[in-house]
Amino acid sequence: MLLAAISALPALSATDGEGIQTSHVQVTRDENKVIVTMNIILDQINLKRNQQVFVTPYLESTDHKTVASFPSVLLNGRNMQYVYERSGMSRKMKASHDQIAQVVRRKNGTEQTLSYTESIDIMPWMDGQELSFHLAIDSCGCGVIAGSDQSELMQLMLTPKLRKLYTSFIIPAVTEAPVAIHEGKARVQFEVDRTELHAVPYVCKNGQRIDNRAQLQIICDSINYALRDENVEIANINICGYASPESPYDHNDFLATNRSRSLAEYIGQRYNLPKERCTYSSVPENWAEFREQVIAANDITEKQRQDLLELIDKPTYGSADFDAKERALKTDPRYAKLYKEKILPVWFPELRCTKFAISTRLKPTSDEQLARIIKTSPELLSLNQMFRVARLYPEGSAEFNETFSIALRFYTDDPVANLNAAVAAIKAGNFDQAAKYLEKAGDSPEAENARGVVAANNNDMEAALRHFNAAGSLREAALNKSLIKE
Secondary structure (H helix, E strand, O other): OEEEEEEEOOOEEOOOOOEEEEEEEEEEEOOOEEEEEEEEEOOOOOOOOOOEEEEEEEEEEOOOOOEEEOOEEEEEOHHHHHHHHHHOOOHHHHHHOOOEEEEEEOOOOOOOEEEEEEEEEOOHHHOOEEEEEEEEEEOOOOOOOOOOEEEEEEEEEEOHHHHOOOOOOOOOOOOOOOOEEEEEEEOOOOOOOOOOOOOOOEEOOOOOEEOOHHHHHHHHHHHHHHOOOOOEEEEEEEEEEEOOOOOOHHHHHHHHHHHHHHHHHHHHHHOOOOHHHEEEEEEOOOHHHHHHHHHHOOOOOHHHHHHHHHHHOOOOOOHHHHHHHHHHHHHOOOOHHHHHHHHHHHHHHHHOEEEEEEEEEEOOOOHHHHHHHHHHOHHHOOHHHHHHHHOOOOOOOHHHHHHHHHHHHHOOOOHHHHHHHHHHHHHOOOHHHHHHHHOOOOOOHHHHHHHHHHHHHOOOHHHHHHHHHHOOOOHHHHHHHHHHHO
């Protein structure tokens, strides 16, 4: 649990006026210990050959009566380093400094930085107390307090209550699993003025030969590709038929709709799908792609292009308006010749097509199987399914935390995903990260309670109470209020 952190601190003076500096000071606690991590910078201190200096971090109570010392760093001048290596410390110094973390010879005039990480047991008098963190510079071997030059680095609070504060996850709502959509286009042919689908080669009464095998295979290949993952199933296939602007609009509407239905029924039967999962729709006259053809054409004049676009973009309010456009294409001198030579025989057949959209989703499966799928295809899982995977693991475990991170990656702006990621971060002691997640966690009681826990961790009890109150009747918030008021 992070209690304090300082990135840079001023120089500390030794007894002879020389300076010791510190940087990146952090004081943290776990269940039973207080840990100090920092850099001790010796660049500005010069030790005489026969000089020794003890550098000792320690905690002090507000009444300045109770002290808990961390292991010391012993700095030796040149001669004292030789003495230490031959005979160790004197009995007097051993009595004054129980533990030595490091023994270092100071090389005057050089840059020298020591990395310091040490811990002490949490003592009963520390819990719930406001403490100060100091660094003692002792050059006489008199001990941490007597005869030492001390400098206070920071104030901090060791609050055992923070380990007891309660948080709660939100179980995401059960929703349909995400769908992946695969789209394509085929040009399935139909007999003139007929809506029956011919899946095998067929010769019409007028001699026209229809062979849809290749175009139907395009659709089937797309379906088979979408189902290449054995964990997915078809959620829906939508067939949308497009007709050209040739013939009256209402007749085109009838043909496009019923031809789409024939194709949807064929696909549904081939893949054994219920009707509700193989739907159809239609666009009676494909003016949108006609417009694209006009824009892309490089064998018409610019005047022809502008005239055609003006006609295509003319507002329509019903079938009569569409029919008027088609009539103009046939009879208006601006278009008639181009219509007969190019639009009707070349462009319009390209507008008669079938577009399809295949939606796939994850099959119903066990939580254990979901735990395997999330490692390879997390995009297939709903937020609820990801939560179920997380609950397979012990709270605080690497797998537990990683699952919430995955959920947040795929549901970045979802308040529940952010709240649950924040609670997981709090349980892992990552309060700064939790605060970031809570920015998108919404205003649910669980989110307000989590914000209160983060505020309490920062020793802002006023803000903590405000958030706990905002959480209303949430049980965890009520427990937390009683804890911080004790």
